Amino acid sequence: MSEFVTISEIVQKLKFTVKSGVDFISKRTMISDLSRPGLELTGYFDFYPSDRIQVLGRTEISYIKSISHMNRMAIFEEMCQKDTPAFLITRDLEVPPELMAVATSNGIPVISSSMPTSQVSSMLEQYLSDRLAERISVHGVFVEIYGLGVLITGESGIGKSETALELLKRGHLLVADDRVEIHQLNQSSLIGEPPEILLHLLEIRGLGIIDVMSLFGVGAVRDRADINLKVELLNWDDNNRYDRIGAQIEGDQILGIEVPRVKVPVRVGRDIPGIIEAAAMNYRAKLMGFDAAKKFDDNLSRLIAKNSALDQENETAEQRKKDHEAASKKS
Structure with a gap:
């Protein structure tokens, strides 16, 4: 079991692009789950999973563009924690300059992929699960x-x-x-x-x-x-x-x-x-539902039942013969 996977390994294996923080791609992730921040972009950080790779897709980037520069800086300062492995931008979307600046100052790489968010998330989680599995x-x-x-x-x-x-x-x-x-x-x-x-x-x-x-x-x-x-x-x-x-x-x-x-x-x-x-x-x-052993058992059961029926018939016939002989002697 690998205890961690570096961002450099992820970039090389999945053909991602390093947008900023090339000096920090030796950072590690030890969790296969990803985080796609939603409430965090609005300022709610009570349950923020900072130790996961943060994935930003079209929805997140669109929302970021709608808020002010000061709010962006404040949000990214909260998101860039010491244990944050990287930020991943999907669809080759433009990286917010505030994110690049804050991530760089905190030693966090920003990487990107041309694939849609759901596709890249599935692929990355599968890769991390394989690498980090027992x-x-x-x-x-x-x-x-x-x-x-x-x-x-x-x-x-x-x-x-x-x-x-x-x-x-x-x-x-x-x-x-x-x-x-x-x-x-x-x-x-x-x-x-x-x-x-x-x-x-x-x-x-x-x-x-x-x-x-x-x-x-x-x-x-x-x-x-x-x-x-x-x-x-x-x-x-x-x-x-x-x-x-x-x-x-x-x-x-x-x-x-x-x-x-x-x-x-x-x-x-x-x-x-x-x-x-x-x-x-x-x-x-x-x-596929074909069991030779069961078929043999069924055949054996049918043969036993058939032989039991024959034995019963023979016993009945023998008893009838005895009854007939007894009746003949009386007459």
Whole structure:
């Protein structure tokens, strides 16, 4: 998790323009939320979130133009606090000279974007949320199979990278090998991506490190993806009883979000890449309402009911036969 993001990083990443205070763009923000001042422009500062980037759009700039020079100076003096990271002007609107002067005297940069306020606010909040989100690092391989992000974990040397290589040959995509950096996108989604040093690289024991993009092309890699399914590779143990029906999908908690998990035992002769492909397709089918385990259970229930009915019919017929024989003996 990054503790802060500098205004310089924001300007470079989102292609903003520095209007004033270029010497101050090393200032930091530690909050992903933005502030779009409204009541503050009228002089109400009781709940002013001064530690957020202040966004001024067409409405705010129009109002500022309608008030006197003295009022502008007084408002901006209140808004330019020590912990204010920056002022962001949208639509490339003209920056009020009073804002430039007061911001510069307080060491606060003024930046701008040509995009509409709602669009730039959404983009900036998403960027800050990604950068400031809590992150964990997981040992494993992360691939995208049929549009689903599949996190493959297991003991070192069990064959995770070799499995990823075979999946690449089958047309699937590599996101990360060896280490997967995970952070929360929202209350129900996780994002996985590789550490910068391992981007597009895959390590195969006995072969070394290979550049996946060079060997398989740009269509074989992704820089990040949602984590939809976890596949845990296990060494085969004859004493274990492995799930043969899959009626219940287990889950693992990652950053407070439950990720469906499938356990796949590994031994010589098993097509592990093919099994993982099938696991991804089966999970997608369940999301669409097609559950093979439920279908098997329904078929079994119908067969039991059918056999029970046949048994009942046979018992009834046998009883009738006995009753008939008894009646014949009496007569």
